[in-house]
Amino acid sequence: MNQAETPAIRIAGMTVRYGRRVAVDAASLEVPRGSVHALLGRNGAGKSSLVRCALGQQRASSGSAEILGQDSWKHRTHLMERIGVVAEEADAPPEMRVQQLADFNARLYSRWDGKAFDARLDRFGISKQPRYGDLSKGQKKQVSLALALAASPDLIVLDDPTLGLDVVARKSLFEEVIADLADRGTTVFLTTHDLAGVEAIADRVAIMNGGRIVLDEELETLKARFRRIRFSAQPLALEAASFRTALVRSWGAGTEAIVSNYDDLTFERLRSSATVQSADVSAMSLEEIFIAVAGEGTKS
Amino acid sequence: MFDINATDAAPIWRQIEEGMRRMIALGALKPGDTVPSVRDLAQQLRVNPNTVARAYQRLTEHGVFAVRRGEGTFVADEPSQPKRSERNEVLRDASVRYASSAIAVGASLDDAVDELNTSYDKLVREHRRKV
Numbered sequence: 001m002n003q004a005e006t007p008a009i010r011i012a013g014m015t016v017r018y019g020r021r022v023a024v025d026a027a028s029l030e031v032p033r034g035s036v037h038a039l040l041g042r043n044g045a046g047k048s049s050l051v052r053c054a055l056g057q058q059r060a061s062s063g064s065a066e067i068l069g070q071d072s073w074k075h076r077t078h079l080m081e082r083i084g085v086v087a088e089e090a091d092a093p094p095e096m097r098v099q100q101l102a103d104f105n106a107r108l109y110s111r112w113d114g115k116a117f118d119a120r121l122d123r124f125g126i127s128k129q130p131r132y133g134d135l136s137k138g139q140k141k142q143v144s145l146a147l148a149l150a151a152s153p154d155l156i157v158l159d160d161p162t163l164g165l166d167v168v169a170r171k172s173l174f175e176e177v178i179a180d181l182a183d184r185g186t187t188v189f190l191t192t193h194d195l196a197g198v199e200a201i202a203d204r205v206a207i208m209n210g211g212r213i214v215l216d217e218e219l220e221t222l223k224a225r226f227r228r229i230r231f232s233a234q235p236l237a238l239e240a241a242s243f244r245t246a247l248v249r250s251w252g253a254g255t256e257a258i259v260s261n262y263d264d265l266t267f268e269r270l271r272s273s274a275t276v277q278s279a280d281v282s283a284m285s286l287e288e289i290f291i292a293v294a295g296e297g298t299k300s
Numbered sequence: 301m302f303d304i305n306a307t308d309a310a311p312i313w314r315q316i317e318e319g320m321r322r323m324i325a326l327g328a329l330k331p332g333d334t335v336p337s338v339r340d341l342a343q344q345l346r347v348n349p350n351t352v353a354r355a356y357q358r359l360t361e362h363g364v365f366a367v368r369r370g371e372g373t374f375v376a377d378e379p380s381q382p383k384r385s386e387r388n389e390v391l392r393d394a395s396v397r398y399a400s401s402a403i404a405v406g407a408s409l410d411d412a413v414d415e416l417n418t419s420y421d422k423l424v425r426e427h428r429r430k431v
Contacts, residue, residue: 034350035350174346178342181348181349182338196307200306200351223311283308283309284307
């Protein structure tokens with residue numbers, strides 16, 4: 001298989017156990033090169049364990065993880081050079097000044113781009129004088145992102161990059177990622193709770209729930225197949241249509257259903273069935289789909 | 301420029317394609333004008349650059365944009381209009397959705413037509429102001 005065909009990340013049948021607790025349960029996932037892949041899940045769904053194992057920072061109990069076609073545990077030292085990581089709790093020695101951090105990183109990475117680092121800090125409005133420990137939470141994230149991107153990585157992994165950031169900082173962080181994508185085609189893999197922020201930039205989305213990957217597909221396909229349907233009849237009327245439902249509940253005197261295999265023809269069949277006087281269909285945002293799939297007390 | 305609604309049912313590349321065609325139809329972009337680079341537009345709209353590239357590629361294939369090697373992308377000298385049959389199809393699809401929403405909220409046909417008139421005028425006015 002040539003370089004272009006091997007995915008940036010490939011996880012196959014990965015299980016991670018902590019004692020008797022199963023954090024990741026036979027998860028499989030692929031991140032195609034040049035894509036923006038968002039991994040979504042509620043707190044405790046297993047995202048961080050999966051990301052750490054994917055990066056070779058932790059060893060999975062079973063299954064495999066490959067990055068750019070190489071086993072991420074065996075080749076983790078060599079792969080470090082090609083991956084940029086912005087961890088959930090962005091961390092660097094608090095005593096080091098930003099300039100010292102940059103010098104230190106420049107020695108670690110052969111493809112270090114000092115000009116790009118300086119330009120990013122300028123855009124963020126951060127000087128290279130202060131000590132890392134004196135920066136605000138948002139500035140720490142921005143410095144970590146600038147350090148990660150300056151190493152010209154093939155793959156950048158962002159673990160909840162916008163956590164704790166205000167609206168302005170969030171916007172500038174996503175803009176930097178978008179710009180880098182356009183310039184160099186870097187593959188981006190991120191976990192996030194900022195569904196509205198990621199909706200416009202993600203190509204693919206995976207949702208994790210209770211350690212399992214419940215879906216992994218193109219965002220456009222996902223949004224095309226999910227719809228909210230409201231109709232003036234009892235849930236029984238759904239039997240006229242071959243819809244798979246993620247959620248069915250009463251809505252006023254009628255029924256609300258979230259279907260995961262929507263098509264117009266089946267909807268027309270439902271609408272024209274004898275007991276249904278009126279039926280209405282609406283598109284769903286990524287956030288609404290996420291709640292339907294990973295929310296409490298639902299099945300996917 | 302124009303707005304992108306990520307929660308809209310229409311894919312983002314289609315919204316960009318439609319937005320560009322709208323700007324040209326209303327004269328905000330004229331034949332021969334340079335169009336923003338993929339990178340700039342992606343950053344401005346905060347969308348994936350691949351998505352912008354996809355919209356640009358379609359617009360180029362349909363003769364709305366022209367690419368001059370080394371110079372960038374321009375509005376074609378005679379940007380092609382959608383064929384009559386295509387135009388009718390687009391209108392029919394969109395009007396079914398609009399009519400369905402109107403009926404669902406109990407609006408009369410007159411109310412619906414009034415709103416359509418207002419929105420049409422508003423879009424035209426907004427673009428004129430930006431020119």
